[in-house]
Amino acid sequence: MKNSGRSVAFYTLGCKLNFSETSTIGRMFEKRGYQKVDFHEKADIYIINTCSVTDNADKKCRKVVREARSISPDAYICILGCYAQLKPKEIAEIPGVDAVLGAAEKFRLLDLLDGFKRSETVQVLASDVGEANTYQHAFSIHDRTRTFLKVQDGCNYHCTFCTIPLARGKSRSDKIDNIVDTAHEIAQTDVKEVVLTGVNIGDFGIVNGKREERFIDLVKALDEVAGIDRIRISSIEPNLLSNEIIAFVAQSQRFVPHFHIPLQSGSNKTLRLMRRRYLRELYVDRVQKIKQLMPQACIGVDVIVGFPGESEEDFLETYQFLNELPISYLHVFTYSERANTPAVEMDGVVPKKERSKRSKMLRILSEKKKRKFYEENVGRSGVVLFEDDVQNGQMHGFTENYVRVTAKYDPLLINELKPVKLTKLNEDGLMEVEEAETVYEVH
Template identity: 30%
Template sequence: MPIPPAASRADPDIISLGCRLNIAESETIRAFVAGRNMVVVNSCAVTNTAVRETRDRIRRARRDRPGAEIVVTGCAAQIDPSGFAAMPEVDRVIGNVDKLTPAAWASAEPVIVADIMAVRDTAPHLAEAFTPAFSGHARAFVEVQNGCDHRCTFCAIPFGRGNSRSVPAGAVIDRIGALVDAGHREVVLTGVDLTSYGPDLPGAPTLGMLVERILRHVPALERLRLSSLDGIEIDGRLFDLLTGEKRIMPHVHLSLQAGDDMILKRMKRRHSRQQSVALVERLKRARGDIAIGADLIAGFPTEDDAMAANTLALIGDCDIVHAHIFPYSERDGTPAARMPQVAMPVRKARAAALRAAAAERRRAWLASLVGSTQQILVERPGDRGHAANFADVRFPADRLDVGSIAAIKITATDGKNLTGTAA
């Protein structure tokens, strides 16, 4: 079954910023507001830059669609509802919990933001009778967990998402089964702290147990991908699935954040540098084609040159080829914002050094794939897609069905992407 086409201009605009969880939730919102002259900005608050981008997109939306209702939701709206409600471009503000309930979108209240820390349930939208069509996305995103019980000193996301809570496996399996029936061949499991899945549910299942049940009960699912993982919580069951189950994509994105032990302690992370390196070594020994991604922060408070060098060396030590790198951003109310700060030019320079090292590592990895044949999930408009290892592949000589899986012979790389032709 072909993937449904992208939304037309007459449909509401849903602008998703930030994480894959927001993408998943935006498709639920799209179903709630179908047919309305509305722009929804599903915001991100992970950095000050993300908040600024949210404000920029709101202003742009008002210029582009002057007659539309502008509604802001997501983490930035949850953390600072009055600030966004005060923007002249904004008509309504809806919080992170309320955005998944039809009643909030049927209401005319200008601000609907519940106390996120009081929430004990997650994903109420999974009880609805519809299945999001993901608006032309080749892969579908399924929320299985929300919130976070950890309090990393740099992070404001718990204030936007609340405490950790998990979706029962039955609801997850039903949703994935419906998405597969609708034509999706790859599903991505998403969450704020995905590897913390399960202890709040009866029997305290783990993420590995959930993945086993998905694979067993949805045999038609061809490709399962996991979003960011906390390496310290990858237990033996999940490790064996990541390395031995071919329907799970060989792409592990780790929430590393730093490569220096003192900085990791000041971040209140629960792993050491050596634990991260050892985990990657074990993963790659067990499954040689696994591609490693990671989140890294440059210029965390108190970071000196030697500490920064330890994080820089982590790019090679963990063979990171999909790097998400951010200069540290002070978030109000977090402990790190009260620590001695690294000058912004230094943060930016260290982030640039990390990006350069990661780009060089990626270039070498992509060059090693030239001559191979990769199974590509074809994405819009039909001449590009991602391999199982999440390498970005272009095939301009061919136009293939969006959502199909195609064998592509890799012929070249420009250092950032691969190029090939249908095999």
């Protein structure tokens, strides 16, 4: 397909998995001769990769479409991703949209959209999610300091609040050998850290509907890839985070002591209503095992407030459960009704004002947990990977156990690993650290 040097811009909503896929699609365009430009620049084509975890993500999609159309009134605008799979007709009605592609079509958009020529009719190419049954590898590169490496897609779990199986299909994975080859390719670049991502990465190993490999074997194979300094595991279900995985990370060459483990609720009653595959007792066991082997490990937690049937007593049970756990931070989600999920039909709807109140309480708890975690790290040494993230003359980075550092901007520090000593928290709750004669801060 000839493109006459046309330009294309991308915008990604949602998770690390979406970022890995947007980056891969971007490279497909560049191989066809398209010029990739920043989203705020005028482009011939805009590709918007969407999320649909919350209603807020849907609203963001509309806003991004308006922004693209205002920057370049005559551009071709294509929407893909989870929201596009779930509600293609709804998106087609958004003013300014030219095409909508579903999960099975998004990686073929260069061939399906016939040169990206605008017409009066919106092209909607979104087949049933059951058609999304092949695995498409993806990884991000040159978009951020860290690289997001996709290792798994889809989900066979059917939590009552979640639309992801409806948007991405069944669990499926690449083969370990292929992922290791990609890791070697990444290792030839200047990337210092790789983040493993997917929908349910602990369920890694299903190929053509059958389990062929295990996540622990992938972890062991990637640990042998020279040229990558750090590997970070993104969100992993507690029932799939085995003691074997935890023990391996504890003595690993490259895997860092940072785990993000979805909890969703500290009430067993609510966990059963959510159709989660564990109870709170198992969650405690996983956290204790991590802290036993890696006392300074960072543990992040996903939690949903206001799920149907969650009483004040259930919420306080969750609050107390989290308060007593040695965790490092929370990602708090206010429950939002999602079409075609069992939770929509459940009794005991929590008023939105109450949901907001509970969410605020947990966000305050998260700040307390984060401060305590940082205080526990005072006096320790760490290694910071500085990112190209500059705000008001300050740059930022993370230690291996996910302590965020800010320092006076120095272009020579970008994408560099620097040993530091975490010295003290200042009055603003920032942690000062020392490296050579330079003083940095952590927040």
